[in-house]
Amino acid sequence: MTHQSRQYEQLEDNCHNFLQETSLSPKPVIAAWGLVKAGKSSLLNMLSGHIEDEFFKTGVVRTTQLNQELETEHYRLMDTPGLGIDQADSQQAHSGLNNADVVLFVHAPPGELDQEEMELLARVKATYAENTEQRLVLVVSQLDKDQDGAMELVLQRILMQLREQLDIEPRCFLISNSRYRKGIAHGKQKMIGSSGIPQLTAHLDELVQSIDGQLQSVRAGRRAARKTELLAELERSIATVQQQITYLKQPYASKARAFNRMMVKLRQGYIEQTKKITAVQKELKSL
Numbered sequence: 691m692t693h694q695s696r697q698y699e700q701l702e703d704n705c706h707n708f709l710q711e712t713s714l715s716p717k718p719v720i721a722a723w724g725l726v727k728a729g730k731s732s733l734l735n736m737l738s739g740h741i742e743d744e745f746f747k748t749g750v751v752r753t754t755q756l757n758q759e760l761e762t763e764h765y766r767l768m769d770t771p772g773l774g775i776d777q778a779d780s781q782q783a784h785s786g787l788n789n790a791d792v793v794l795f796v797h798a799p800p801g802e803l804d805q806e807e808m809e810l811l812a813r814v815k816a817t818y819a820e821n822t823e824q825r826l827v828l829v830v831s832q833l834d835k836d837q838d839g840a841m842e843l844v845l846q847r848i849l850m851q852l853r854e855q856l857d858i859e860p861r862c863f864l865i866s867n868s869r870y871r872k873g874i875a876h877g878k879q880k881m882i883g884s885s886g887i888p889q890l891t892a893h894l895d896e897l898v899q900s901i902d903g904q905l906q907s908v909r910a911g912r913r914a915a916r917k918t919e920l921l922a923e924l925e926r927s928i929a930t931v932q933q934q935i936t937y938l939k940q941p942y943a944s945k946a947r948a949f950n951r952m953m954v955k956l957r958q959g960y961i962e963q964t965k966k967i968t969a970v971q972k973e974l975k976s977l
């Protein structure tokens with residue numbers, strides 16, 4: 691399959707998905723989004739109290755391949771596949787973004803956001819427009835691997851990247867899923883507190899309360915924007931296909947014209963030849 695036909699297929703899928711996204715949850719949808727192995731599923735397990743009996747599957751190899759949802763008291767959590775490796779997985783994750791009211795963008799150190807993550811965050815910004823700073827929550831995981839406060843520096847650099855390259859200042863949280871799990875298992879309040887999970891939970895509770903009233907209007911606005919975007923994409927694709935058809939027809943059209951010219955010439959030649967033969971025939975007969 692060519693790159694272009696893959697693009698058309700993708701656009702067709704996007705349109706079908708858009709038409710099917712009608713029954714959205716009445717509760718705010720919080721989706722975990724980010725690169726493969728960022729710790730998305732682990733985080734959602736912690737946020738939903740699935741400390742030992744994981745609801746969202748986790749693992750050292752690429753684990754989540756389909757969007758998966760779990761409803762809690764105040765919201766609906768959505769796990770999405772890690773982006774950047776498999777195209778079908780990424781497609782799922784993108785449809786997750788389209789249905790999310792809040793995005794938890796999960797980043798795993800070492801290092802700050804890479805180019806691919808910046809592009810994904812630009813996509814989040816395109817989706818949420820003026821609501822981006824409210825709807826996007828950045829989570830840096832694996833705080834337990836911190837050495838000498840290096841993670842705090844990473845966080846500061848990430849905030850600077852977001853300010854300078856995307857002009858946004860979302861809320862950011864440093865968290866550790868494993869520290870939270872250990873803290874719960876051993877009843878250690880200090881450990882729980884320093885995992886960042888209770889702070890993130892409190893922020894999410896507050897956030898979903900504050901957006902409750904605007905849920906439907908923001909969703910409708912986003913849907914209208916996506917519809918316009920899809921229609922423009924469809925128009926562009928149709929124009930490209932039409933251009934290609936004209937281009938492909940070109941050599942056949944000129945070949946057909948050349949063939950016609952040749953036939954006219956042949957016919958003329960034949961008529962003249964026939965005239966000459968008839969004249970010779972006449973001359974012979976008259977002898």
Ligand SMILES: Nc1nc2c(ncn2[C@@H]2O[C@H](COP(=O)(O)OP(=O)(O)OP(=O)(O)O)[C@@H](O)[C@H]2O)c(=O)[nH]1
Nearest residue numbers: 726727728729730731732748749753754772832867
């Ligand atoms: N040390 C440490 N390891 C973590 C933390 N969070 C997750 N992990 C580990 O990182 C690995 C990946 O975690 P997942 O939660 O499956 O990551 P994911 O982003 O859902 O991965 P995909 O679905 O495959 O994209 C697992 O082995 C987790 O145990 C954390 O805070 N600290």
Ligand SMILES: [Mg+2]
Nearest residue numbers: 730731753754
């Ligand atoms: Mg996962």
